[in-house]
Amino acid sequence: MPTSTFFNLPPPKREKLLHAAIVEFARRPYGEVSINRIIQGAEIPRGSFYQYFADKTDLFRYVLRGYDNMLETAIMKSLEACGGRPLEIPLALYDLVLDYIRENWAQFELFMGILQKNMGMDAGQLLSLPEMVLKVINQADWRGLEHLEADERLAVMDLLFSAAGHALMAVFCEKLSSEESRRRLAIKTAVIQRGARYKEEPSC
Amino acid sequence: MPTSTFFNLPPPKREKLLHAAIVEFARRPYGEVSINRIIQGAEIPRGSFYQYFADKTDLFRYVLRGYDNMLETAIMKSLEACGGRPLEIPLALYDLVLDYIRENWAQFELFMGILQKNMGMDAGQLLSLPEMVLKVINQADWRGLEHLEADERLAVMDLLFSAAGHALMAVFCEKLSSEESRRRLAIKTAVIQRGARYKEEPSC
């Protein structure tokens, strides 16, 4: 947690520091992030930085927090966009995020840069995705689906959100075109919906 | 790639260096790995290290490569263990890896430590999992299943392998017990098999 001193800072100074930090985190993997470069970017002396943040992880945690709300908003919007139908949510989320990316490219490039460069370090645990998935499950409308136990709902949404995350990451890392990545996500959704069933004797 | 000099090293020396590196990578996140500690552990002078490896990433890549084959073996064994039935493979893999972990704890703790501490940095791209998944798809026996296009097969196995990976990681990070993690993986498998279907008018 940043110190109270940081929050008492005049907003322009605070934001300048934050921006310098975001840029640096987006450009290099965590281990190579240099506080020196950050304070140069923010034009504050070294000592001041440590007045505001305990260390690099403290700053990193704080930076990521800032994106958590954004992601939650996107998820809630996509829940709405597909009328609460749970299986459609991850695809809607994919579209929404990609649209957002195109409009706010600079912003998102930073965010994805941070995720890409640091995922695994801590990012996974810092973004409170698991909680968000639970929230979505509770708010989604499951009535149109054949009955699923709570465990099964969790399983389905876990699979789909994880797939959506991979799909977005693949686009950002330029491993796949956005169309191809969307197509694959759609196939995954469809397969989960239809099921990969073992053959049975005809029963009707 | 390590230099040829490295490969010309007398095996004991080479392995001592490698072991020191593995231990260090397993103990700290990539950015905090200290070449100083590695060369102290291996009892070689600093200059020698740079005669063998271009830098830290070069060493890291090489270390990870060593585990790639191990993983491939495990996957192929699990393919066999479940008689080629594709949907069972990830569960079999989960069991196999967990058994292996219990028997070769020291080895695997290192491996998982490396993955956990560095995943996202590069590990995902270094382990050639995507290729392995393709191989499994080709070798599995899809005849028992209702027809799936090639794309759909890829989608299914992608979902399941990703789920298996998460399941193992959850156990290792002690976020879940091995039983609970296996249970969730089994549910995911079952859901994918059965499908999360929208209700239809009765058709028979």
Next chain:
DNA sequence: CTTGACATGTGACAACCTGTCATGTATGAT
């Protein structure tokens, strides 16, 4: 043997990094 060409070993070094801390400065209450 001796020479020389080449592969390998070596540690001092510059240049960078982080987190601390003693000291200086502002600000607001009394």
Next chain:
DNA sequence: ATCATACATGACAGGTTGTCACATGTCAAG
């Protein structure tokens, strides 16, 4: 005007990496 508290600051110790000039092996040809 005094004082306490909050804040600003850069020099510093101790760590890091990658390089490089030089020392030492090794091996084939004269």
